[in-house]
Amino acid sequence: MSTTSAFSDASEPIRISLDNDPGQLLAAVPHLMGFHPAESVVLIGHRPTEPSVIGWVLRGDLPPEEFVSEQAAEMVARLALSDAFGLTLVVVGGGTERAGAEKALPHRSLVEALRTESDRRRLRVLHALWVPEVRANVRWSCYEQADCHGTVPDPASSALAATLASSGRITFDSREDLAELLTPDSAEQLARRSTGLDAAVDRLDGCDCSPVCDCGESGGSVAAPRPRSYDGARQGFESNCATVGRALVRLRAGSLQLSDPEIVRIAVALSDVRVRDACLALASPPGSSAALTAENLWIALTRATPCPERAEPAALLGYSAYLRGDGALADIALRTALRASPEHVLAGLLERALRKGVTPDRLAGLGRAETVVDLWQAGEHG
Numbered sequence: 001m002s003t004t005s006a007f008s009d010a011s012e013p014i015r016i017s018l019d020n021d022p023g024q025l026l027a028a029v030p031h032l033m034g035f036h037p038a039e040s041v042v043l044i045g046h047r048p049t050e051p052s053v054i055g056w057v058l059r060g061d062l063p064p065e066e067f068v069s070e071q072a073a074e075m076v077a078r079l080a081l082s083d084a085f086g087l088t089l090v091v092v093g094g095g096t097e098r099a100g101a102e103k104a105l106p107h108r109s110l111v112e113a114l115r116t117e118s119d120r121r122r123l124r125v126l127h128a129l130w131v132p133e134v135r136a137n138v139r140w141s142c143y144e145q146a147d148c149h150g151t152v153p154d155p156a157s158s159a160l161a162a163t164l165a166s167s168g169r170i171t172f173d174s175r176e177d178l179a180e181l182l183t184p185d186s187a188e189q190l191a192r193r194s195t196g197l198d199a200a201v202d203r204l205d206g207c208d209c210s211p212v213c214d215c216g217e218s219g220g221s222v223a224a225p226r227p228r229s230y231d232g233a234r235q236g237f238e239s240n241c242a243t244v245g246r247a248l249v250r251l252r253a254g255s256l257q258l259s260d261p262e263i264v265r266i267a268v269a270l271s272d273v274r275v276r277d278a279c280l281a282l283a284s285p286p287g288s289s290a291a292l293t294a295e296n297l298w299i300a301l302t303r304a305t306p307c308p309e310r311a312e313p314a315a316l317l318g319y320s321a322y323l324r325g326d327g328a329l330a331d332i333a334l335r336t337a338l339r340a341s342p343e344h345v346l347a348g349l350l351e352r353a354l355r356k357g358v359t360p361d362r363l364a365g366l367g368r369a370e371t372v373v374d375l376w377q378a379g380e381h382g
Contacts, residue, residue: 022127022140022148025088027155029134032057034328035172036134036155039093041110043075045084046126056082056357057327062094062107072113076121081357086124089114092131105130111143179332182302182314189260194306196264238378240269241278245378248282252293252376256300263304270301270312276346278375279316280367286324286360290376295320302336311341318350319367323360330354 025044030036032044032054039062045055058079063071079087094106111128118125128143134152142148155161161171172178184190243265250256258266269275282294298320301313318333331354337347353363 021150022088022129022142023150023152024158025127026090026129026131026134026140027153027158028160029057029090029092030155030171031158031160033059034170034326035175035178037092038133038174040091041071041075041107041114042090042092043079043114044088044090045079045082046086046088047083048085055084055359059328062091063110065109068110068113072110072117076114076117076123078355078357080121080123082359084123086126087118088127088129089125090129090131092134095130095132105141105143108143175328178328181299181329182332182336184310185304189304190306193260193263193267193304196260197267197306197309200264200268237272237274240272240275241375241378243269244275244279245375245380247297248294248375249380251297251300252290256297258300258304263301266301267305267309267312270316271309276312276316280319282367282375283316283320283323284364284367286320291320291324298333302333307339308341308344311337311344311347314340315344315347315350318347319363322350322354323364323367325360327354 029042029044033042037059041060041062043058045057047053047055056079058075060071060075089111091105091107091111095104107130115125115128129140130143131138131140131152134155136152136154136156138152140150140152155171247256247258247262247266270279279294283291285291295317298313298317302310302317305313314333314337318330318337321327321333322330330350334347334351334354337344338351341347350363
């Protein structure tokens, strides 16, 4: 399994010098990924700018020996789709600090396979590094040079950590901790809201062949609720915009306790494609206070909304995280959306773009409509 992260913001990209101390880059890895990777191989792409800046970051689990060649080929092929001219290769785990001291570094076959694939695709391997874990004062080593080693600076005290924290970004201890952001509410709560949604729509689709929805509402794969059919004009576009806008305004003020009826109303509003598309504009500028407020609303709604409506806030969260360069969260959100609604068009489009290494700036246009609707104003006056 792999996750992808693109490190770029709407304004100035954060530059990290690799000239003197690769340990600085290692300390940045958790912040680039959004979580502390463990037992992982990480490929950090470097874009052809002056000075060079970081582009796409790919992470994969450390593979068993029989899958080394296959994983190396897949990861390098994905990185080659970006505009990287070279990469830093980091192996995290698979040994102890003692192994580093003795230069008996683990997973050499994986490193060699990645080098071979990189050469084949004309990508320069700038560094090949090993570290048992990315924590302060842990020893790191190079695969090529015996005298290339050092200790990892404290990741929490770096300038990069401070910059990201000031913009509201959180670095989690693990990918599992990051995924817990989207843990659904209890099955009882979701069942109540699903009943409310049934009552809120014009009619139910009578199809008996419901798709499978692996959305975790009862601990595994469960039969999805029958698709609910919405009439976007039923409540009216302006009314639906005001429903979403009021929730945004309340959250910005620091207060958002959503009742079941409110969750139902917002879910119905987001089912209006015109409203959903207007919500895409909230992701710009990426990482802004307004965009992060909207992300927090999408997180809350992803947890609170039953399937298949959960796909709408999850897809919006995926888009916003993608645009600001948080590929790990985007990946988790889009997977959540597609589990809730496997045929969801927006989530499917974004998931494919993420897999193919499409840069965030190429997707910014999705949030630009011919007629811009100010959802904040709609919430204040609706």
